[in-house]
Amino acid sequence: MPLALEDRLAIAELVALHGHLVDDGCLDRLGEVFTQDVVYELADFGRDPLVGVAAVAAAAVALGDANPVAHHVTNVVVTEAGDGRARVSSKGLAVRADGSCGSVTYDDTAVRTGDGWRISRRTVSARRTPLSTPPAPGR
Template identity: 35%
Template sequence: MVRELGSVVTTEVRVDSDTAAEILDVLARYAQVIDNRDWDQAHTVFTDDVVFGAGEAARQGISAVQEMVETVRPYHPHHTSNTILTRRPDGTIRAWSKFVIVRTDGTAGSGDYQDTLVHTDRGWRIAHRVASRGNRRRDDPGGPSSRTFTFASWRE
């Protein structure tokens, strides 16, 4: 599908329903693996060389993601929804999802994930994930809003 967005023209290739189901399963497994710290199952979610984050704060590899997650106290469950998918010319899939976290004190936070998934011999896996905090107060325990995602960043 070719779309014109202002001065930007993009070609979006929709993802077939079987592939979408596989990818949505991976995204659901992410929350289960991370929230339950079931690191033996991390290979069902990530590539071995996954990049989590961007810039200097990015972590590479499953063990680095594990180290980062283990520092978060108290931990909070993740709920992922509103995922949109598109196939890239190089065969990867881009996913853009909303997430909600519920903290132990009952407060909530939200944001977005933008993922690049690759097809491996084990199925689809997250090769790169970037998160953006959205709709949060300045004094939010997880940090203030940092909403930086747009359709332009999703298409990069």
């Protein structure tokens, strides 16, 4: 069954909530965004995956002043994936204290839980070059 408009809106708001919680230091509320066993993939940054909400929160605390002062998310695309899941692709912008900015792509799997939609898997990929060339068909 296709995702209802209400589900699409709830998922888009879920993705947006992450930046508000992190920027406000409300790391104890990350369970409102992620499943307790979330897998947060950071291989593109040379890091092992974070597993679980507590690990995601601890990583943010460990970054300390290296954290961005603002996380912004945009270009949210939600695709129904079956079995109470949705694929979500979005763009993230991080503004640092020195005014520099970085861009990432978030590839998320959202799952319907008893508490509403939550992200069960997030892969964060850095945007380092303009106009990336997609892989050739069959590759």
